[in-house]
Amino acid sequence: MGTTPAGLTARLFDLRVTPTGPYDWRLTRRQLFGLTTAVVHVTTVDDVTVIATESLSKRFPRVTALDRLSVDVGPGVTGLVGANGAGKSTLIKILLGLSPATEGRAEVLGLDVATKGGAIRERVGYMPEHDCLPPDVSATEFVVHMARMSGLPPAAARERTADTLRHVGLYEERYRPIGGYSTGMKQRVKLAQALVHDPQLVFLDEPTNGLDPVGRDEMLGLIRRVYTDFGISVLVTSHLLGELERTCDHVVVVDGGKLLRSSSTRDFTQTTTTLAIEVTDTDEHPDGTRAVRDALLARGVSTHDGSGLPGAGHILLLTAEGEQTYDLIRDVVADLGLGLVRMEQRRHHIAEVFKDSDDQRKEAVGHGG
Amino acid sequence: MAVEQPTARAAEQTRIHNIGYRAYDGPRLGRAYARRSLYSQSLRGAYGLGRSVKSKVLPMLLFVVMCAPALIMVAVAVATKAKDLPVDYTRYAIIMQAVIGLYIASQAPQSVSRDLRFKTVPLYFSRPIETADYVRAKYAALASALFILTAAPLLVLYVGALLAKLDFGHQTKGFAEGLVSVALLSLLFSGISLVIAAATPRRGFGIAAVIAVLTISYGAVSTIQAIADAQSGNPAAIVWMGLFSPVTLIDGVQTAFLGASSSFPGGGGPSAAQGVVYLLVVLGLIAGSYGLLMRRYRKAGL
Numbered sequence: 018m019g020t021t022p023a024g025l026t027a028r029l030f031d032l033r034v035t036p037t038g039p040y041d042w043r044l045t046r047r048q049l050f051g052l053t054t055a056v057v058h059v060t061t062v063d064d065v066t067v068i069a070t071e072s073l074s075k076r077f078p079r080v081t082a083l084d085r086l087s088v089d090v091g092p093g094v095t096g097l098v099g100a101n102g103a104g105k106s107t108l109i110k111i112l113l114g115l116s117p118a119t120e121g122r123a124e125v126l127g128l129d130v131a132t133k134g135g136a137i138r139e140r141v142g143y144m145p146e147h148d149c150l151p152p153d154v155s156a157t158e159f160v161v162h163m164a165r166m167s168g169l170p171p172a173a174a175r176e177r178t179a180d181t182l183r184h185v186g187l188y189e190e191r192y193r194p195i196g197g198y199s200t201g202m203k204q205r206v207k208l209a210q211a212l213v214h215d216p217q218l219v220f221l222d223e224p225t226n227g228l229d230p231v232g233r234d235e236m237l238g239l240i241r242r243v244y245t246d247f248g249i250s251v252l253v254t255s256h257l258l259g260e261l262e263r264t265c266d267h268v269v270v271v272d273g274g275k276l277l278r279s280s281s282t283r284d285f286t287q288t289t290t291t292l293a294i295e296v297t298d299t300d301e302h303p304d305g306t307r308a309v310r311d312a313l314l315a316r317g318v319s320t321h322d323g324s325g326l327p328g329a330g331h332i333l334l335l336t337a338e339g340e341q342t343y344d345l346i347r348d349v350v351a352d353l354g355l356g357l358v359r360m361e362q363r364r365h366h367i368a369e370v371f372k373d374s375d376d377q378r379k380e381a382v383g384h385g386g
Numbered sequence: 387m388a389v390e391q392p393t394a395r396a397a398e399q400t401r402i403h404n405i406g407y408r409a410y411d412g413p414r415l416g417r418a419y420a421r422r423s424l425y426s427q428s429l430r431g432a433y434g435l436g437r438s439v440k441s442k443v444l445p446m447l448l449f450v451v452m453c454a455p456a457l458i459m460v461a462v463a464v465a466t467k468a469k470d471l472p473v474d475y476t477r478y479a480i481i482m483q484a485v486i487g488l489y490i491a492s493q494a495p496q497s498v499s500r501d502l503r504f505k506t507v508p509l510y511f512s513r514p515i516e517t518a519d520y521v522r523a524k525y526a527a528l529a530s531a532l533f534i535l536t537a538a539p540l541l542v543l544y545v546g547a548l549l550a551k552l553d554f555g556h557q558t559k560g561f562a563e564g565l566v567s568v569a570l571l572s573l574l575f576s577g578i579s580l581v582i583a584a585a586t587p588r589r590g591f592g593i594a595a596v597i598a599v600l601t602i603s604y605g606a607v608s609t610i611q612a613i614a615d616a617q618s619g620n621p622a623a624i625v626w627m628g629l630f631s632p633v634t635l636i637d638g639v640q641t642a643f644l645g646a647s648s649s650f651p652g653g654g655g656p657s658a659a660q661g662v663v664y665l666l667v668v669l670g671l672i673a674g675s676y677g678l679l680m681r682r683y684r685k686a687g688l
Contacts, residue, residue, distance in 0.1 A: 113512055135514050139414055143512035151504045153438060165423040166513045168414040177410055184407060194438075210509060215410035247407045 065091055066127075067218055067250050068112060073121035075107050075274070082107040084274040085121065090252065094244045096261030096268040096282075097254040104274040105254040106146065109220045112252075113138055126217055139168060142211035142219035142249075146226060149207065152196025156187055156206045159195065160213050167214035174213075181209045184247070185239060201232040208239065212249065219243065221253040225260060237264045259362065294346055295332045297356035305355045306333060312349045318342075337362075421519040424510075428527030432493045433534075441496070448489045449535060452482055456539035460546025471547055471557075475564025476646035478543065479536050479571055483633050486575065487600040489535055490528075494579035495592030497528055503587035507683070521679045528576040536568035563644040571636045574668055575600065577675030578632060584682045603631035608651070615651035625656045629667055638664040 068090040075083040082104045099105050110116040112125050114134020123130045125137045150159065157178055164174035182191045185205040190198070195206060204224060211219050224240065225233045241264050243249050255261050261268055262282050270277040294309070302308040310320050310333055320333045337343070343360070350357045427436065433449070434442030459472050479486065501507050510520055544561040548554065582599060583592040608631075611624045628634035628650060640646040642661020648654065656664055 115511060135417065135516070138512060139416070139514045141512075143509075145505070145508050145512075147505055149505045149509055151500055151506060153441075158436070162423075162427060163509060163513075165427075166420045166510060166515060168416050168420055168514060169410070170413060170415060170419075173410065173412050180408060214414070248409070 066124075067092055068095075068123070068125055068252065070108075070112075070123040071121050073108075073111065073123050074119045075104070075111060075116070076119045082274050083111070083118075086271065086274065086276050087121075088269055088276055088279050090267065090269065092244075092250045093266035094241060094251045094253065094264055096258075096265035097252055097271065098256065098258050098261055098268060099254075099271040099277075100256055103256075103271045105271065106222060107274075108271070109143070109222060109252075109254070112220065113141065113143060139214075140217045142214065142216040144207045144211040144219065144221045144224060146222040146254075148203070150195045150203055153194055155194055156182060156191040156198075156209070160206065160210050163210040164213040169214055177213050177215065178209075181213045182206075184242075185209045185212070186235075200227050201229075201235070204228060204232070204236060205239075208236075208243075212243065212247070216249060218250045218252065221251060223254055223256075225255065225257075233260065240264055291334055292337045292342065292346070292360060292362060293332045293334055294350075294360045295358040296350055297358060299354060302353055302355060305353070306331060308353050309333060309349060309355065312353060313345075316345065316349065318345065417514045417516070417519060420513065420515045421523045424515070424520065424523035425527045425530075428497055428524055429530050432497065432528060432531035444492055445489065448485055448492075449538070452485050452489075452535055453539045453542055455482070456542040456546070460542060460550070463546060463552075464550045468550070468552075470552060471543055473543075474646060475540050475543060475560040476567050476640045476644055477649075478539055478564065479568050480633065480637055480649055482536075482539070483604065484601065486532070486536060486571075487597060490532060490575050490579045490600070491593045491596035493531060494528060494576065494583040494596055495586075495589045497524055498580060498584045499587055499589045499592050502584065503589070517680060517683045521676065521683055525576065525580060525676065525679065528580060529572045532572040532576050533569055536572060537565055540564045540568065560645075563640070563646070567636065567640045567644050567646070570639065570668060573672050574632055574636065577672050577679075581675045581678045581682075584679060600632055604633040607631040607634050612651045621652060621654045624650055624652060624654070625660050628656070629664065632671075635664060635668050635671075639668055 066089050068088075070089075071087050072085040073083055073087070074081070074085055084104075086104075086108070097105050097108070107116070111118050112123060112130055114125075114130045114137050117131065126140055128137050130137060160178040160182060161174050164177055165171065169177060182188075182205075185208050187202060187205055187209070190202065195203065198206070204227075208221070208224065211221070221240065225236050228236055237260055240251055240253055243251050253261065253265065258268070258270075265282050267279070267281050269279045296305040296309055298305040306322075310322075313320055313333075313335070318335060320335045322333065335342070335346075346360060347357070430436050433445045456478070462468070463471055473481065501510070507520075511517070515523075540561060544557060547557045578599060579596045582595045586592050586595070607627055611627050611634075614620060614624050614627065625638070628638045634650070637646070637649055638656045639661060641648040641650075641655030642658055642664060646655075648656075
């Protein structure tokens with residue numbers, strides 16, 4: 018990762034200060050993306066802030082959706098994590114200039130959301146969380162229409178549609194009515210309509226919703242490519258931290274409209290690589306789970322039964338220290354003659370990780386030794 | 387010689403290049419262009435163009451049904467060397483109002499309910515266009531579609547009248563009055579229908595509600611007018627009742643200002659003074675429909 022754009026982003030990001038000046042429009046996305054020209058501009062680091070909010074609040078008569086949220090987001094893939102109702106969608110609405118903030122201010126690509134909504138929406142793509150596709154038209158027709166709504170001339174709209182649908186992985190089926198598509202294909206069409214006008218930034222609201230694990234992984238890979246291959250910065254929301262840590266350069270966690278944490282993904286991965294394992298029982302070891310736990314404890318690795326979490330009693334949780342942890346589990350299970358039903362990286366629910374503090378979780382899961 | 391290595395050359399020509407992602411550096415034409423695109427897409431959609439074959443059937447059929455009587459009248463007029471057309475330009479739309487009602491009831495929900503039902507509206511508003519652009523484009527498109535439907539038979543009549551060598555000045559005046567009348571009718575009917583259709587994401591409800599408002603109100607008003615005429619024969623009461631249905635409103639306006647003969651029972655349409663009230667009500671309804679649509683979509687948001 019060292020020399021990739023992501024690496025550059027992370028470096029820029031650490032240097033970043035609060036933005037003061039407007040976004041430099043001479044800086045094209047390609048330059049931002051990390052070509053040499055960008056480095057010249059990067060000397061004024063605030064140029065590369067894509068989203069900046071300053072004590073942004075949104076209050077409805079009965080709820081406070083956002084509470085003095087101040088966060089800066091640089092280029093790259095940024096995850097916005099929070100439980101349902103944490104204020105993610107409200108934040109996107111405000112950033113698109115569609116809903117006025119109660120107080121505070123926000124800038125997207127250096128443009129003030131309160132006054133430059135139209136200009137922002139011309140440069141930004143949006144993929145909503147809910148279903149938004151008419152079933153009786155083909156993907157091509159629909160995306161062409163949406164491209165024209167973004168201001169692309171007819172010929173360019175058709176060309177960009179063909180390109181974009183190919184990039185998101187829709188080929189012959191793009192001429193068939195959308196009604197017959199699978200959920201995964203529909204999500205790709207939704208992504209395509211957000212990318213068709215070649216925006217500088219896309220907001221993806223829960224893009225993995227409703228997908229099976231394979232579809233989820235494909236979508237996450239696609240999102241990663243939106244930045245690495247297309248050079249389009251991404252703000253992606255999810256209520257699952259686990260899937261974002263693999264995709265994002267940076268993760269912003271909101272809860273109850275407040276900023277809980279904003280840091281680069283590397284910080285997260287260090288604290289969240291938890292393995293869940295499940296084993297079979299045999300005649301020799303009627304309680305296989307207990308047998309593995311004792312064996313691991315004998316080797317100096319403590320485990321946790323995940324009480325309070327789904328699947329408690331049948332699974333063991335332990336912190337992966339690296340490659341050797343996987344080998345250790347394999348050997349222990351093989352020695353005992355048990356079958357390994359699953360071994361997976363635990364997908365954390367945000368509430369689980371940030372219940373009180375990281376320390377509490379570490380204590381619960383337990384470290385080796 | 388050229389035939390010797392055709393495969394090698396073919397292979398060269400058909401090599402697939404993976405050109406990767408290409409950025410778009412071309413023009414972005416902005417709001418006004420997007421609004422025009424939405425207008426033309428909606429207008430084409432109102433006749434099923436750019437949609438499935440199934441959705442072309444009804445609008446095209448109604449268009450034919452709308453124009454057929456005009457063709458027959460013209461043929462008769464030419465064949466019999468009549469002095470005048472059998473029907474006034476301004477009367478035609480009133481006679482054919484059931485067809486117009488059917489058309490608008492099927493196309494207004496098609497135009498707006500789909501976007502609401504499939505939640506496509508947020509995709510529009512996440513782009514440069516705004517509520518007013520969306521509402522204006524949809525309203526203008528449906529009004530234009532209805533104008534095409536109602537003006538086409540008038541054009542047939544006019545061309546036929548000229549072919550039959552009827553009086554040019556008289557025919558042109560009648561045609562012009564007819565066009566003004568159907569333009570007003572198009573705006574009024576599409577405004578009312580869109581407001582109703584935009585209230586529900588269910589297309590079926592929309593169709594039923596539009597038919598109910600347009601035709602049942604006409605049926606009710608003309609029945610009461612007929613009863614009033616038979617009972618008391620009070621012309622003023624009959625005229626004021628006409629304010630309560632879209633069809634009689636248009637009838638009243640064109641009787642007062644566009645030289646039409648009224649279809650009200652007793653034949654006495656509104657006077658010029660009463661006509662002003664009619665016109666104000668029509669314009670008020672058009673403006674009100676626009677206002678209600680704006681309010682409806684301001685809340686739609688994301």
